[in-house]
Amino acid sequence: METIPLLLISVGTVVAVVLIFLAILSHVIKPGGARVPIKGRHVFITGGSMGIGLAIAKQASAQGARVSLLARGFQKLEEARDEIRRETGVEVSIYSVDVRDEDGVRKALQEAGTVDVLICNQGFFLPRELVQMDMDEVKYMLDVNLVGTFNLIRHALPAMQQTASSTPRSIAIISSQAGQVGVYGYTHYCASKFALRGLAEALQQEIISHNIRVCLVCPPVVETPGYKKIAVQKKGTSVLTTKLATSSTKMDVKDVARETLDGIKSGQFFVPCNWQGFALSLAGSGGSPATSPLTALCEVFLAGAIRLGLIFTVGKWYKKTAAWNAKMQATAKKL
Template identity: 50%
Template sequence: MGISPYYILLLIPILSAFLLLLLSLIARPRPSRIPIKGRHVFITGGASGIGLAIAHQAAAEGARVSILARNPKRLGEAREAVRLATGVEINVFSADVRDAKAVSRAVEEAGPIDVLVCNQGVFMPLELEKQELEEVKFMVDVNLMGTFHLIKAALPTMKRRTRETGLPASIALMSSQAGQVGIYGYAAYSASKFALRGLSEALQHEVIADNIYVSLIFPPDTETPGFVEGEQERRPELTNIIAGSSKGMKADDVAKASLNGIKSGRFIIPCNFEGTMIAIATCGLSPQSSFITAFIEVAGASFLRLTALFFQWNWFCTIEKWQKTKNSSKLKENTY
């Protein structure tokens, strides 16, 4: 005798309830709210784009905001823009995140930080074979090493701050959906952004005892000056074909999703529906404080893995078709 479909249907909610109970006991780190009103939010890459949008929103919510960037003129313009929009004066600091000493001086001058947002980033899309190693090094130095410099400079006082106030703090790292999925033409950039995940996962283990929560933000293509001036103009044709189907976001919307995720103490912060699906598909061994999200990850992992394989199949077919067209064009040119 087989098992009755009635009993199978009855088992599904029972097993789901048991799994939810289990996940509520084992999900770590424990959920926490990170208050920002009246606290010091320090944002790098804050003179434009997502960083400036986060500065606007944090200032509007009553945070004491500091921004860091390289260009003094843009910093002045950003400070004035925030003042006009919110009536709040923010502090600005000019430094290159590749310079550990300059970063340390800026952080010391700014004072103890409660929420550190490592938002700086550069992107130069190109096939690795064609890309100069100086460009590769530049991206790694800004996107990855710059983040190390910031965390090293800010962490000692952040730890003292949490002990003194009893309030949780946050370190947020701005990655990219290209830090979850590798795409043609993104080899160097993806390497620098994928590395932030390893840094974040290990760092969360190291600082949770100090009541510091790490967040890793994965925005899609975002309408920022850097995207328009750099990424879109330089992206290889095949990259545009593969990545062109993904919908971009406005900087304000990314900033809102980022700040809400930071305040919720979430480790992984996707910024749209597509990002949420990618986050579930790539969750792996990442920390997860929400047992509801953990349940969705467990339940959806197999289906989303299958979906991911279809995406990869489509991308490889696109590459194969593009290469055939390119080779055919070269053959015709040589014939004539």
């Protein structure tokens, strides 16, 4: 019977230590949490004519936001506008611009007016082993995924900084779980998505004094029209790449859109979309901004254990890669 009071004391001590640590973290972490409302605010979404961007636009419109969409294809934008109108009864503005066109981006943002929530969602994806790549493909992907994001932020930010607002604004950058861990066949895609994290971390330091929050959204493979098109074509995609890329559970665009908007509204920096993404964000938090005491606590105490699990996971990937290469070599010899 004496062990029960001792056990209660031990549990109580652990709980007290955790609570004290959380209290300390709540005062130490920067920039801390924030509430970024969507209703009644101007939400500007790139890549908004289909996929994740369109799903975010529908949900933001339904929540009372004034939405602007930017994408390359005017016809697709018109279709997206009509679809949003049918489903939500809300009118949205559309801008047919390539994010690589800096002058076009600048003019679109000037016409749209001051942005409260900028969502950089545009992206290009074509899985292929590095030796099979054409450098024009590499440059195109980097221009769309990375340089295009610079263009958008560079021309949206001055008005966001200069126009007074007591309510926090937000810049959300759609990265990927391929921006958290490298994947076979994704070299140029991973390069562009990993770079977005560096951009996001440095940018948050630059603009926090203007009450602007940065969100880095890291979804897994998402069932978008673009992904389905590549899956059907199988262009440059090996069976091995597909197996490794789908190690994390696929998600529907509606779920990713919901996680994105929830992350923006709560002022999170890392916005993982499933449990695998959450584990990756804990293990690889590094010097990223801390926005939640509870998340920071998990990062401190769980990072080592998650890293151990990832060592085993990546080890399995290398075994699969070795087996795949051996199979390909054997097939080549037969031919």
